[in-house]
Each structure stands twice: as structure tokens, then as C-alpha cells.
Amino acid sequence: MRIANEGFAMPKTLDRHDLMQLFVRIVDTQSISAAGRLMGLSQPAASRRLRMLEDMLGVRLLMRTTQQLSLTEDGCMFLEDARRMLTDWQRSAEALKGEQGELSGSLKLAVPSALGQSLFADIACDFLRLHPRVRLDWRVCDDPCDLTTGGFDLWIRVGPVRNESLVMRTLGSIERLVVSVPGLGGLEEPCTGPAELECFPAVLLSSYDGREFTLTSPGEETRNVKPAAAFATDNLFAALQATTRGIGYSLLPRWLIAEHLQQGSLIVQCPRWRPESLRLCIAFPQGRFRPKRVSAFVEFLRSAIPESSLGIYLTLE
Known part of the structure; x- marks a missing residue:
């Protein structure tokens, strides 16, 4: 040339x-x-x-x-x-x-709406206290259209990343439970099997739950459940609200309902059966140099998530 x-x-x-x-x-x-x-x-x-x-x-x-x-x-x-x-x-x-030992510069992240407004937001604030010269641009969105166009350094997503132009890594998995208010439909005891659930209305999180979902027993036996949706939403907090108001049972992540379970305002239905966990992923734009502050934030996130109590299980590296 x-x-x-x-x-x-x-x-x-x-x-x-x-x-x-x-x-x-x-x-x-x-x-x-x-x-x-x-x-x-x-x-x-x-x-x-x-x-x-x-x-x-x-x-x-x-x-x-x-x-x-x-x-x-x-x-x-x-x-x-x-x-x-x-x-x-x-x-x-x-x-x-x-060499100077201090992170600095801006970091633009796309984070899942529910975690980005609660647990992950708290972790981000702790990261900033530790690294005061870093500036976070914290965008709460579940499906950013284009990380490159938006200038994002990192995307944290619940669910798989279906974009071949991105470098994707699995950070861990998020445990979910089938829960409802006590006394669902007049029941004195929780449902013991998947077939019983189909007799009751459901609160569906449309982002992850379709026309049916699968429950697995301790012996790895699987059963498909076709829920009768009384309330469907793409917002996790709205699904929680509908569930705690007794609209129906729902599949919700343990991290979101831990306090409700402890207080007894929600109980686990089909306690011996487990729904499929959700993947927690991180993605980067391809071909872009990743500053040290990006990897530092990912490592801080990994170290700050309280796995045992919230049902977020990180993958081993």
C-alpha cells in the first residue's frame, strides 16, 4: 500500500x-x-x-x-x-x-435487568470503592442489539449468547425452584409430583419459560409440565409480585426468593423435583483488546457472588 x-x-x-x-x-x-x-x-x-x-x-x-x-x-x-x-x-x-497498581478508565457493561438492579449492582458499587479511578457505565438490558455499535466492553447475560460475532464464556449456572404461596389452590401440603402442578394456574416468565418445562427427579427421571398461564411477563420482579400475591406457582431463581423462603411467604412445590438451571454467561466483542479493568471486574464478580446461599454456582476455570 x-x-x-x-x-x-x-x-x-x-x-x-x-x-x-x-x-x-x-x-x-x-x-x-x-x-x-x-x-x-x-x-x-x-x-x-x-x-x-x-x-x-x-x-x-x-x-x-x-x-x-x-x-x-x-x-x-x-x-x-x-x-x-x-x-x-x-x-x-x-x-x-x-505497574502503578491502580486500575483506571471507563468500563461499559450490559447487565441482566433483575440482577443488574440488585445483587450485581451491589457488587459493582463494591468494585468502584476498591478502584475509585474506574468509571462504570452500567446499562440494564437483557438483549442489547449490538455490543460493538454500543461500545460495550462486556455483556453479562442470563441464558445463552446466540451471536457468533461475540466471544462467549460460561460464568456459571443459576438454580431455579418451583414456588408458590402456602396453600396453593387450597392445598394443605405442597405438590409432590409434576402432574399435580398442571391442576393449578402458573405465573410464567416468558423470557425463559415456553409452553412447557421439564422437571427432573433425584433419580434423573424427567417429566414435562404444560403450565396453564394465568400471568405471563418478561420481567422477573413482576413475576415475583404475581407469585407472592397468590396468582399461581412459578419458576424463580433462588437468589431472588431466598428471603421469601426463609420468611415462609413462599414455599417450594415438588421439592424432590428440580427445573433446569439457567446459564450465566459473559460475552466480549471479538477482535477488541480487553483492558485489564474488564478482566479485573469479571474476577471480582466471581469472588463476590455468595454461591451457597443464593443458588448461583460458578464454573471452575
């Missing part, structure tokens, strides 16, 4: 770094305006900087139409080099910061 320098005032080193970073973000987001927003630039300013980079290199990096952006042959070559140079820079900077 030819680089033309004659007659062009070369930007200083920091400017070259910013121009390369802008170019990579334009490619990742497929949008000049979105990449500009991530870097605090207007769309016209981002366009000017892209032209500045192309003028500096003496080549056309992107073909721009009203519908899409596409890399030129030179753009493909430069993208690989730009990613490598940016990664090398970030690794060197992180190594030097690590």
Missing part, C-alpha cells in the same frame, strides 16, 4: 492514534455517525477525520454510498495493521498502568 507524505502536514502521534481508532470503529459499526458518537465527534467531524486519514495515506480506505460502507482493497490491508497497532498500544499502556 502506497503512503504519500509529500505536501501533507503529518499529524502528531496522538492524532494518528485517534485517526486509526476512528477508522476501526467506523468499520466495526458500519456507520461514520455511530463511530463518531463513540469518540465524542459529530458526523461531519468524523467524516473530515476519515478524509484526513485517507489523504495522509494517499489511498481510499472506504467506499461510501447512501446505503452502506465497504472496504477497498487498501482499506482491508490497512485495517489489519491498524488493529494490530492499536492493540499493541493498548497492551503497552495497560502494562504500564499495571
Whole structure:
């Protein structure tokens, strides 16, 4: 790839770094305006900087139409080099910061709505107290559309991550129980088997429960239950509210109902049968250098989750 320098005032080193970073973000987001927003630039300013980079290199990096952006042959070559140079820079900077022993910088996370408003929010606050120079951008959402476009460093999700453009790791599993208020449907004792549940209304969490769910006995015998939904919602706190008001039984995570079980306001139905646990996953955008503060937060999260009492069981590494 030819680089033309004659007659062009070369930007200083920091400017070259910013121009390369802008170019990579334009490619990742497929949008000049979105990449500009991530870097605090207007769309016209981002366009000017892209032209500045192309003028500096003496080549056309992107073909721009009203519908899409596409890399030129030179753009493909430069993208690989730009990613490598940016990664090398970030690794060197992180190594030097690590020598100082203090984490700093911003960290943008997408977290599950219920855990992100309760247990994980408390853990995040403890992390900030330990690392006061870190800034957290804490976005509560179960299904972010695009981590790259949104500039997220980390996605914590309950349930599998079905996105091949992301690097996914299983953090652990979340135990669920079949619960209801005492005396469900006039019963004096809890249901002992899955078939009895179908006689009563259910509160369904539509994000995870479909037209049927499976219960497993201690002997690994399985039974499918087809619930009669009296109340269906995609919000875990709404499902808990409906369950504690006696609308029906539901499948809820132990971490959410631990105090209700202790107080006796909820009881376990079919106590010898267990529903399938939910996966707790973390995901990262591919091809992006992960700062030390990202791995530090993941490790802090792992160490701070009280597994035994809340039914969150972490995988071994």
C-alpha cells in the first residue's frame, strides 16, 4: 500500500492514534455517525477525520454510498495493521498502568435487568470503592442489539449468547425452584409430583419459560409440565409480585426468593423435583483488546457472588 507524505502536514502521534481508532470503529459499526458518537465527534467531524486519514495515506480506505460502507482493497490491508497497532498500544499502556497498581478508565457493561438492579449492582458499587479511578457505565438490558455499535466492553447475560460475532464464556449456572404461596389452590401440603402442578394456574416468565418445562427427579427421571398461564411477563420482579400475591406457582431463581423462603411467604412445590438451571454467561466483542479493568471486574464478580446461599454456582476455570 502506497503512503504519500509529500505536501501533507503529518499529524502528531496522538492524532494518528485517534485517526486509526476512528477508522476501526467506523468499520466495526458500519456507520461514520455511530463511530463518531463513540469518540465524542459529530458526523461531519468524523467524516473530515476519515478524509484526513485517507489523504495522509494517499489511498481510499472506504467506499461510501447512501446505503452502506465497504472496504477497498487498501482499506482491508490497512485495517489489519491498524488493529494490530492499536492493540499493541493498548497492551503497552495497560502494562504500564499495571505497574502503578491502580486500575483506571471507563468500563461499559450490559447487565441482566433483575440482577443488574440488585445483587450485581451491589457488587459493582463494591468494585468502584476498591478502584475509585474506574468509571462504570452500567446499562440494564437483557438483549442489547449490538455490543460493538454500543461500545460495550462486556455483556453479562442470563441464558445463552446466540451471536457468533461475540466471544462467549460460561460464568456459571443459576438454580431455579418451583414456588408458590402456602396453600396453593387450597392445598394443605405442597405438590409432590409434576402432574399435580398442571391442576393449578402458573405465573410464567416468558423470557425463559415456553409452553412447557421439564422437571427432573433425584433419580434423573424427567417429566414435562404444560403450565396453564394465568400471568405471563418478561420481567422477573413482576413475576415475583404475581407469585407472592397468590396468582399461581412459578419458576424463580433462588437468589431472588431466598428471603421469601426463609420468611415462609413462599414455599417450594415438588421439592424432590428440580427445573433446569439457567446459564450465566459473559460475552466480549471479538477482535477488541480487553483492558485489564474488564478482566479485573469479571474476577471480582466471581469472588463476590455468595454461591451457597443464593443458588448461583460458578464454573471452575
